Amino acid sequence: MSEFDEDTAVRPVGDGAWAATLTERWNALGGTPNGGYLLGVCLRALGGALPHPDPLVASATYLRRAAPGPALVTTEVLRAGRTVATGQARLEQDGRPVVHAVATYASLDTATGLTKELGAPPDLPAPEDCVDPVAGQSVPGVTIVERYETRHPRAPGWFQGRPSGDPAHTFWIRLSDGRDADLVSLAALVDAAAPVVLELGVAGSATLQLTVHLRARPAPGWLACRVTTRHVIGGFHEEDFEVWDSHGHLVAQSRQLALIP
Amino acid sequence: MSEFDEDTAVRPVGDGAWAATLTERWNALGGTPNGGYLLGVCLRALGGALPHPDPLVASATYLRRAAPGPALVTTEVLRAGRTVATGQARLEQDGRPVVHAVATYASLDTATGLTKELGAPPDLPAPEDCVDPVAGQSVPGVTIVERYETRHPRAPGWFQGRPSGDPAHTFWIRLSDGRDADLVSLAALVDAAAPVVLELGVAGSATLQLTVHLRARPAPGWLACRVTTRHVIGGFHEEDFEVWDSHGHLVAQSRQLALIP
Numbered sequence: 277m278s279e280f281d282e283d284t285a286v287r288p289v290g291d292g293a294w295a296a297t298l299t300e301r302w303n304a305l306g307g308t309p310n311g312g313y314l315l316g317v318c319l320r321a322l323g324g325a326l327p328h329p330d331p332l333v334a335s336a337t338y339l340r341r342a343a344p345g346p347a348l349v350t351t352e353v354l355r356a357g358r359t360v361a362t363g364q365a366r367l368e369q370d371g372r373p374v375v376h377a378v379a380t381y382a383s384l385d386t387a388t389g390l391t392k393e394l395g396a397p398p399d400l401p402a403p404e405d406c407v408d409p410v411a412g413q414s415v416p417g418v419t420i421v422e423r424y425e426t427r428h429p430r431a432p433g434w435f436q437g438r439p440s441g442d443p444a445h446t447f448w449i450r451l452s453d454g455r456d457a458d459l460v461s462l463a464a465l466v467d468a469a470a471p472v473v474l475e476l477g478v479a480g481s482a483t484l485q486l487t488v489h490l491r492a493r494p495a496p497g498w499l500a501c502r503v504t505t506r507h508v509i510g511g512f513h514e515e516d517f518e519v520w521d522s523h524g525h526l527v528a529q530s531r532q533l534a535l536i537p
Numbered sequence: 538m539s540e541f542d543e544d545t546a547v548r549p550v551g552d553g554a555w556a557a558t559l560t561e562r563w564n565a566l567g568g569t570p571n572g573g574y575l576l577g578v579c580l581r582a583l584g585g586a587l588p589h590p591d592p593l594v595a596s597a598t599y600l601r602r603a604a605p606g607p608a609l610v611t612t613e614v615l616r617a618g619r620t621v622a623t624g625q626a627r628l629e630q631d632g633r634p635v636v637h638a639v640a641t642y643a644s645l646d647t648a649t650g651l652t653k654e655l656g657a658p659p660d661l662p663a664p665e666d667c668v669d670p671v672a673g674q675s676v677p678g679v680t681i682v683e684r685y686e687t688r689h690p691r692a693p694g695w696f697q698g699r700p701s702g703d704p705a706h707t708f709w710i711r712l713s714d715g716r717d718a719d720l721v722s723l724a725a726l727v728d729a730a731a732p733v734v735l736e737l738g739v740a741g742s743a744t745l746q747l748t749v750h751l752r753a754r755p756a757p758g759w760l761a762c763r764v765t766t767r768h769v770i771g772g773f774h775e776e777d778f779e780v781w782d783s784h785g786h787l788v789a790q791s792r793q794l795a796l797i798p
Contacts, residue, residue, distance in 0.1 A: 332773070333746045333794045335596040337623050337639055339616040354627075354637050355600040360745070362598050362637065364625075366615075376615050376623065378598055378639060380745060389772020389797050392737060394703070442655070476653060484621070484641060485594045487748040489794050491770045507787050509752045511650020512593070514790060526768050529775060531792055533594045533750050536650050 278455035279423060280464070284316040286324065286349055294321040294349040296367070298342055303419045309342045310420050311375075311483045312467025318349060318365035318377035319460045325351035326361040326381045331459050334379035335487040342367075342374045354378075359386060384493060397520035398446035398502045403427040406448060409435050424468050425452045427498070434474035443472040443505040448498045456496040457519075457527075463488045465499070466517045466530035472503045473513055473536060481513070481534040488530035497522035511536045539716035540684060541725070545577040547585065547610055555582040555610040557628070559603055564680045570603045571681050572636075572744045573728025579610060579626035579638035580721045586612040587622040587642045592720050595640035596748040603628075603635045615639075620647060645754060658781035659707035659763045664688040667709060670696050685729050686713045688759070695735035704733040704766040709759045717757040718788075724749045726760070727778045727791035733764045734774055734797060742774070742795040749791035758783035772797045 283301055286294035302313035315336040322331070347369050354362045360382045367375040400406065406427035415421045427448040433440035449465065451457070457465065466488050471481040500520040505513050512535050519528040544562055547555035563574035576597040584592070608630050615623045621643045628636040661667065667688035676682045688709040694701035710726060712718070718726065727749050732742040761781040766774050773796055780789040 333598075335639065335746070335748060337594075337615070337641060339623060340618075354598070355634055357601075362600060364637070373616055376625070376639060378596065378637060380598060384771070387771030387773055390737070390739065390769050391771055392769040393767075394769075395767040476651065478651065485596070485748075487596060487746075487792070489773075489775055489792075491768065491773065506654075506656040507752065507790065508651050508653040508655075509787065510645070510648030510652055512648055512750075512752065514750055526770065529768065529792075531748070531750075531790075 278451065279453045280451055280455055280461050284320045286317065286321045288324065292325060292351045294324065294351065296347045296349055298344050298347050300344040301419050301423060303417060305418055305480055307417050309344060310467060311336065311338055311486060312464035314342055314367060314375045315377060315486065316460055316464035317347065318367055318375060319379060319463055321349040321351050321365050322363045322379050323460065325353060326363050327356050328361050328381040328383055330382060330384045331379050331463060331490050332382050333487065333489050334377060334463055335485065336375055336377040337485050338375055338483055339373045343369060345369065393526065395526060397500045397524050400446055400448060400500055401429055403448045403498050407431055420468060423452055425450050432475065439477040440475045443475045445472050446502050449501055450498050457494045457499060459490045459493060462490055462494060462519055462528040466519060466528055467532065469501070469503060471534065472515060473505050473508065476508065478536045481536045483532050483534045486530060486532040488528055490528050492525050492527045494521040494527040495523040539712065540714045541712055541716055541722050545581045547578065547582045549585065553586060553612045555585065555612065557608045557610055559605050559608050561605040562680050563684060564678060566679055566741050568678050570605060571728060572597065572599055572747060573725035575603055575628060575636045576638060576747065577721055577725035578608065579628055579636060580640060580724055582610040582612050582626050583624045583640050584721065586614060587624050588617050589622050589642040589644055591643060591645045592640050592724060592751050593643050594748065594750050595638060595724055596746065597636055597638040598746050599636055599744055600634045604630060606630065654787065656787060658761045658785050661707055661709060661761055662690055664709045664759050668692055681729060684713055686711050693736065700738040701736045704736045706733050707761070707763050710762055711759050718755045718760060720751045720754060723751055723755060723780055723789040727780060727789055728793065730764060732795065733776060734766050734769065737769065739797045742797045744793050744795045747791060747793040749789055751789050753786050753788045755782040755788040756784040
């Protein structure tokens with residue numbers, strides 16, 4: 277069983293209630309479980325509550341800092357139709373709400389309409405020709421760094437202590453335990469990288485809300501990512517994230533609203 | 538009182554319950570009230586339920602077709618903190634859920650952090666040098682066309698029966714009753730224009746989920762918009778929408794997931 281599957285597992289404990297354990301393996305800066313990981317846990321619960329297999333779109337609002345340890349997820353079906361179903365999940369710890377998520381599920385097998393791709397995957401050298409800035413080093417407290425492998429055309433400027441001033445980056449990523457991505461792990465992955473606004477010389481950024489569109493089941497292998505922030509206004513900023521699979525197909529697209537503290 | 542304020546008004550009718558009347562003035566193709574308008578109604582209710590004045594981010598999931606007539610909105614505060622508060626709104630008609638919305642409010646006056654704008658408003662001729670393709674004509678059943686005025690560098694290809702093949706467009710917009718935009722009306726406006734995928738020769742598109750970031754209070758006057766779709770996969774597509782105010786500031790940014798029927 278993969279680390280991701282193990283750490284996002286939920287156990288039904290009653291009518292629409294699911295017990296989860298947030299592990300210490302997905303901690304972001306500050307020792308708090310990463311927001312994408314928390315969304316992954318919510319989607320595991322919603323996947324159990326809704327009649328259709330594939331999350332198409334999911335939104336998470338982060339209400340307070342999570343902590344490693346037990347969590348209770350409560351799901352509610354908002355509407356279950358023949359082809360599409362929507363539910364909400366509330367993740368709480370010690371009786372206090374931590375994450376609120378809403379997601380719509382369907383079967384991507386029924387998505388047989390028009391296809392027209394006007395974008396393109398990032399133009400990256402092969403992963404073996406890229407650098408791994410972390411290269412097996414650990415970052416104290418930031419355990420999520422160990423859960424993903426990344427390869428970059430060059431190390432990010434901020435990582436070398438020279439923020440580029442341009443919050444835009446392209447790179448490869450995969451889970452480091454060898455598990456290939458699926459739709460649920462993609463929803464976590466779009467929030468897994470360091471905030472690209474670090475290229476502005478800021479110390480960090482906290483996600484308020486994350487919305488991800490899951491567009492196709494990813495092919496196995498490395499995933500090519502494009503992340504960018506264009507509009508930082510009064511400390512608030514969007515972060516846009518695209519994920520393209522090893523066959524060159526867009527598989528996920530996310531946008532988050534975040535705040536530079 | 539403006540048409541928008543009148544038609545999105547809600548009346549408290551009990552603990553977290555709000556009565557609304559969906560009018561026939563915001564109908565999209567098919568005679569169903571437009572999704573942005575429905576989100577506007579939900580935000581009016583949430584504005585009454587939450588302690589902070591400004592919506593920062595709002596997500597709406599459209600569960601079934603709305604119809605002009607009475608609606609009941611039920612709000613729930615998910616968390617009310619000192620600087621940020623999040624709530625959800627359920628809009629139902631005849632006891633059946635129609636829209637589920639989640640929004641986070643704060644005060645934009647407290648947004649005093651870093652500002653760095655790396656984007657730019659669309660490069661548009663002045664509104665008076667643009668064309669108004671509709672020019673006072675009405676489109677039978679599509680009453681929302683009468684609620685907004687738009688000005689375009691040239692009439693959209695699809696409007697002339699010659700879809701361009703490129704779903705990207707820039708144009709000016711304002712409410713036609715002369716009401717200047719605020720944050721709530723911006724949340725409606727990002728869904729007010731015809732779907733840009735009409736440039737692919739399709740007949741229409743239905744919004745499944747809409748997320749809007751509200752970034753600054755807009756200056757009075759015309760608003761410059763940029764709308765684009767890049768990824769149509771199996772009938773599903775995103776639509777990205779930016780709104781820039783008359784002072785050249787980004788004021789709203791939205792993305793929706795929609796399905797070409």
